[in-house]
Amino acid sequence: MYEKITPPETGEKITFAEGKPIVPDHPIIPFIRGDGTGVDLWPASQKVFDAAIQAAYGGKRKISWCKVYAGDEACDRYGTYQYLPEDTLKAIGEYGVAIKGPLTTPIGGGIRSLNVALRQIFDLYACVRPCRYYAGTPSPHKTPEKMNVIIYRENTEDIYLGIEWREGTEIVKKLIEYLNTDLIPATPEHGKKQIRLDSGIGIKPISKTGTQRLVKRAIENALRLPKEKQMVTLVHKGNIMKYTEGAFRDWGYELATTEFRDQCVTERESWILSNKEENPDISLEDNARKLEPGYDALTTDKKQEACAEVKAVLEAIWETHGNGKWKEKVMVNDRIADSIFQQLQTRPGEYSILATMNLNGDYLSDAAAAIVGGLGMGPGANIGDTCAIFEATHGTAPKHAGLDRVNPGSLILSGVMMLEYMGWQEAADLIKMGIEKAISNREVTYDLARLMEPPVKPPLKCSEFADAIIKYFG
Numbered sequence: 001m002y003e004k005i006t007p008p009e010t011g012e013k014i015t016f017a018e019g020k021p022i023v024p025d026h027p028i029i030p031f032i033r034g035d036g037t038g039v040d041l042w043p044a045s046q047k048v049f050d051a052a053i054q055a056a057y058g059g060k061r062k063i064s065w066c067k068v069y070a071g072d073e074a075c076d077r078y079g080t081y082q083y084l085p086e087d088t089l090k091a092i093g094e095y096g097v098a099i100k101g102p103l104t105t106p107i108g109g110g111i112r113s114l115n116v117a118l119r120q121i122f123d124l125y126a127c128v129r130p131c132r133y134y135a136g137t138p139s140p141h142k143t144p145e146k147m148n149v150i151i152y153r154e155n156t157e158d159i160y161l162g163i164e165w166r167e168g169t170e171i172v173k174k175l176i177e178y179l180n181t182d183l184i185p186a187t188p189e190h191g192k193k194q195i196r197l198d199s200g201i202g203i204k205p206i207s208k209t210g211t212q213r214l215v216k217r218a219i220e221n222a223l224r225l226p227k228e229k230q231m232v233t234l235v236h237k238g239n240i241m242k243y244t245e246g247a248f249r250d251w252g253y254e255l256a257t258t259e260f261r262d263q264c265v266t267e268r269e270s271w272i273l274s275n276k277e278e279n280p281d282i283s284l285e286d287n288a289r290k291l292e293p294g295y296d297a298l299t300t301d302k303k304q305e306a307c308a309e310v311k312a313v314l315e316a317i318w319e320t321h322g323n324g325k326w327k328e329k330v331m332v333n334d335r336i337a338d339s340i341f342q343q344l345q346t347r348p349g350e351y352s353i354l355a356t357m358n359l360n361g362d363y364l365s366d367a368a369a370a371i372v373g374g375l376g377m378g379p380g381a382n383i384g385d386t387c388a389i390f391e392a393t394h395g396t397a398p399k400h401a402g403l404d405r406v407n408p409g410s411l412i413l414s415g416v417m418m419l420e421y422m423g424w425q426e427a428a429d430l431i432k433m434g435i436e437k438a439i440s441n442r443e444v445t446y447d448l449a450r451l452m453e454p455p456v457k458p459p460l461k462c463s464e465f466a467d468a469i470i471k472y473f474g
């Protein structure tokens with residue numbers, strides 16, 4: 001049934017019902033070792049997972065690992081250019097939950113990303129990247145412990161859809177001509193703009209479907225958090241990319257205020273409600289004046305718009321959300337993408353869940369990881385309705401490959417996310433405790449060792465860090 005993989009003889013499939021996994025005690029889980037440092041990271045990580053499951057459940061629960069191939073290893077096994085063999089896709093589709101090391105993507109040409117391909121093939125539309133601080137981790141930030149955010153990155157569209165054309169090709173020439181002579185002049189807001197003839201062109205589709213299913217997962221996650229963390233921030237560059245990133249914001253708010261109307265309040269709604277709570281007799285216009293600080297300088301139309309917004313909000317939700325009831329709801333706000341990078345540096349504690357599009361989420365997750373210790377500490381999950389693949393935020397770090405040096409923390413914490421997703425919380429908790437104890441006892445790999453004061457010399461190897469985590473289970 002498979003060409004070159006041999007599934008384990010024992011173990012059962014994970015199945016899905018209503019988007020949630022149903023997990024047997026002995027699930028079969030495919031893993032991709034990964035390119036570059038994957039050769040070091042995977043064995044260290046698997047050792048930790050198996051030890052934690054054994055320590056938590058005796059022999060009652062156990063993962064039957066199924067090795068599948070992608071990237072360089074797949075080419076070795078299946079032949080030239082067989083980067084993502086049918087076997088691998090079949091196994092992941094069949095077993096439903098998988099975990100992977102990083103895979104290389106060449107720059108400027110060559111194959112398109114295998115990582116992105118897996119997300120698109122299995123429609124793993126939510127890339128979930130939590131960024132929290134483990135006590136004792138060295139950080140360039142003064143108060144890294146305030147950082148506790150979860151990035152929800154849309155994972156299937158945006159420019160990552162990969163529809164682009166190289167400069168100078170016949171198709172791109174045709175496309176530019178069509179845009180310059182037909183579509184742009186037919187759109188008055190574009191004026192006399194023209195695209196340079198020596199351009200490459202990429203397409204950035206952002207859909208309502210893609211946006212709302214992502215934001216839905218983000219809000220559902222917020223509802224599971226403690227009250228003070230029940231907040232979803234829509235991150236976008238909608239001032240510049242109005243119909244893609246701006247639409248993402250609008251569709252996000254639309255979902256929050258329709259499907260989650262009883263559970264959510266938007267930031268602007270909260271201002272309108274609290275203006276009335278402070279002064280129950282406040283007129284619509286005075287409320288609008290407080291809502292829009294530059295109100296008196298606005299045009300009549302804009303003033304009327306602001307008053308209409310106040311009126312609509314009070315009519316719709318004063319009963320259900322007024323008199324402070326909105327404080328019990330999930331707060332939904334939005335921030336422009338460039339500003340959120342500095343906000344996370346200056347006031348990380350003010351954010352909880354950040355929902356954003358593919359490219360913003362890619363950038364933001366590396367930047368957020370830096371605050372809590374770097375890419376060695378950034379886990380991730382790609383979640384769909386009938387499949388999930390867990391993987392670290394970082395890549396193959398080729399200069400460190402095969403040296404048993406890099407930090408397996410990200411892949412191990414991705415495994416923690418997988419165990420939590422499977423409902424194996426006890427094993428997940430043991431690993432988190434092991435990591436925390438290893439770090440606070442200064443038993444760390446090079447990346448954390450060099451940031452510690454005084455620096456740890458010599459640092460642990462990748463495999464030794466795994467052993468240290470296991471040592472602290474008991």
Ligand SMILES: NC(=O)C1=CN([C@@H]2O[C@H](COP(=O)(O)OP(=O)(O)OC[C@H]3O[C@@H](n4cnc5c(N)ncnc54)[C@H](OP(=O)(O)O)[C@@H]3O)[C@@H](O)[C@H]2O)C=CC1
Nearest residue numbers: 101102103104105115375376393394395396397406407447
């Ligand atoms: N999901 C995936 O599989 C991903 C794949 N990639 C791919 O990986 C390749 C390399 O990308 P690159 O831009 O170099 O980014 P990487 O994330 O691979 O590495 C950049 C730097 O981050 C640090 N780093 C990465 N992983 C670890 C770790 N486990 N422990 C400690 N430090 C770590 C290292 O910093 P230093 O050397 O300073 O210590 C490393 O040089 C590319 O082909 C890219 O496309 C990239 C991201 C995700």
Ligand SMILES: O=C(O)CCC(=O)C(=O)O
Nearest residue numbers: 104105113115116362393
């Ligand atoms: O697929 C790749 O090579 C890079 C992807 C990436 O950077 C990410 O998913 O964070």
Ligand SMILES: [Mg+2]
Nearest residue numbers: 362363366393
């Ligand atoms: Mg990235």
